[in-house]
Amino acid sequence: MPHLTLEYSKNLDTFSAGAALLDINRALLASGQFEEADIKSRAIALDCCQIGVQDLPRAFIHAKLAILSGRSPEEKQRLSELSLQALADSAALPPGVEVQLCVEIQEIDRASYGKRFIAR
Amino acid sequence: MPHLTLEYSKNLDTFSAGAALLDINRALLASGQFEEADIKSRAIALDCCQIGVQDLPRAFIHAKLAILSGRSPEEKQRLSELSLQALADSAALPPGVEVQLCVEIQEIDRASYGKRFIAR
C-alpha cells in the first residue's frame, strides 16, 4: 500500500502511461505519507470503452488510489488532489477529444491486509 | 461517476462486450440517476480465469458499478437489478457452458472524488 491503478481509454494514443505513473508516484512520495518502495502503481489501457450512449470523441483517465483505512477525510482529499494534479500535468492530451480525468480514493481494510517482502 | 467495469472470461467468444456496455449504459441513463456523459464503462476480457477447482466448462461475466456514496439501499438495488437485466438481455451465451452473471455495487467516497473535464 498504497496501490494506484490508472485506467485509460486507448484512444488516448498520445498519453504516456509510464511517465504518468512515475509523476504520480513522485507526488505521492512527496506527500510524506508513504514509504518509497510501498507505492505500487500500474496502468491499464482499455481497448473496449463506452462513455455515455453517444458516438462522440470522448476519452477518460481514471486513477484509483487504494490506501489503508484510518486516514482523515482531509488527508484523503489532499491525496486525491495531488494525484489529480500530477495526472493533469503529465497527460499530453490530443485536441478534439473531450477527456475526463478522475481520481477516487478507496480504503483497504487495515486489519485484514497482508504483505510479505521477498528478496533473495 | 458512475464507473462500470465489465469483466468476462475469454471462453465466452460469442459475447459482444462493446454492445453489452452500450446496452448497460442506456439502462443506467434511463434510470434518471446519471448525466449521459458521466457514464464511463469499460470491458476487460480475462485470459486467465479459474472458477472453483474443477475442470468444467464454466464462464462468468461480472459487472462492478461504482457510484458516489450517498444513495439509498433501494436505489443501489435498483441499479444492480437493471444492470443485471441489461447484461442478461445483451449476452448471447454459448450452449454447454455454465455462465454466472454477477453485479456488484461499489461506493466511491464522495468527499475525496476528484474530476476534471478537458476539452480543447
Place this chain on the structure above:
Amino acid sequence: MPHLTLEYSKNLDTFSAGAALLDINRALLASGQFEEADIKSRAIALDCCQIGVQDLPRAFIHAKLAILSGRSPEEKQRLSELSLQALADSAALPPGVEVQLCVEIQEIDRASYGKRFIAR
C-alpha cells in the same frame, strides 16, 4: 462471490498465474466458507508498472479477495492469511528481484449484489 483478482507485474516471467489461481481456490474452498463453483478467480499481467520512484528490480503480486459483507474481522484475517500463504507457496520467484506479495480483503455490499446462473 467470492471474486479473487490477482495482479502481477510482468517482469515475473517465472510466475505461473494459472497454477497460483488454482492453489488459492483450493485454499479458499478448504476454508469451508464458500461453495466450490462460486469461487471466481482471474489473473491480470501488468505490462506497465512503477514501484516507488527508483529504477530497481522490483516486482509485486497483489491479490484482492472480494467477499460479501457480514463476515467477522477474524474470518477476514483468516481468509487473507490463507490466501497469502497459498500465493507464497505457489509463486516461483526469480532471484535478484525484490517481490512484494500483498492480499487485501474487500467487502461487496450484500444487499445490492445480484447473480444469475445460466446453463443450457
